[in-house]
Amino acid sequence: MDRVVPPYRINVLLTATAFVIAVTQLVIVPLLLRPESGLEADLLAVLIAVLLSLTTPFNRALLHEAIHGRLVRRRDWNTRFGRALAICSGISFDAIRLGHMTHHRFPRHALDRADVIEPGMNRVTATIRFYLGLAGWLYVREILSSMLMLMPRRVINWVASNVMPEDDADGMLLHGALRRGLDRRLSRIRMDSILVILIYGVAFYLYGEWWPVLLLGIALRGLIVSLQDNVAHYDTPAYVGAPAHNTRTVHWAALFMLNSNLHGVHHDQPDVPWNRLPNAFRSAGGNYSGGYFRLLAKQFHGPVRLSKD
Secondary structure: OOOOOOOHHHHHHHHHHHHHHHHHHHHHHHHHOOHHHOHHHHHHHHHHHHHHHHHHHHHHHHHHHHHOOOOOOOHHHHHHHHHHHHHHOOOOHHHHHHHHHHHHHOOOOOOOOOOEEOOOOOHHHHHHHHHHHHHHHHHHHHHHHHHHOOOOHHHHHHHHHHHOOOOOHHHHHHHHHHHHHHHHHHHHHHHHHHHHHHHHHHHHHHHHHHHHHHHHHHHHHHHHHHHHHOOOOOOOOOOOOOOOOEOEOOHHHHHHOOOOOEHHHHHHOOOOOHHHHHHHHHHOOOOOOOEHHHHHHHHHHOOEEOOOO
């Protein structure tokens, strides 16, 4: 497919909306939670704070466009907007970008298929880990990955060696990608992580005795991120390069998540912007793997054990 110019003006408006949502949740809502405001006003503010977390698919889709360099026209501003979106989500842009681009290069690598119980793995341990991932651990892992970058380089390398042993081809490739990424962007990741700590520290301070409300909103965000993280790859073949799912959903939901339901097309044609994914899907004669929300729920069937053959 010929290169298609992304909808930059629309993206800027959508990004501005995402920033308004973040500022509202982190700053404006806690300012409304005052003893003199009354119980009804306080309950309304709490409801708003929690409901704003339901915009997570929209915010993550914009962040995804920035990761692929398609959010705004100028590369430097694309990175700035991407970093700001990521910081508002409590993570570092370059850290999540490194993981996402590795996922694109080696989809369904050994650490990218939590829904699979590999030969020799303990079924109980793998199942617990899988369900914890769905319940929010995947988002917590993103936060921890960003915060880990504040540690000395030798500590980062030690953790990476324990999480990604270099005893197979996948491990060596992932370590190589990590080293190259850190060589170029470690200082920027650290700056973003510090800003995350400062911004959320101020937000919790502003919420005061209402801090559980912000924590609940973050937990809801984490649940949504974790449920969506692997839905497009759940129950696909367990080999590197396996195709992802394209799923059917109602029009408003597809727009809300910027057509993220067409993830298979995105993997096949990663340069196509979000607004042209439906056209690319039709042009390729694509087939749906089923309904998006049905597949989202199907994840709760749990991981599948691979045979030793």
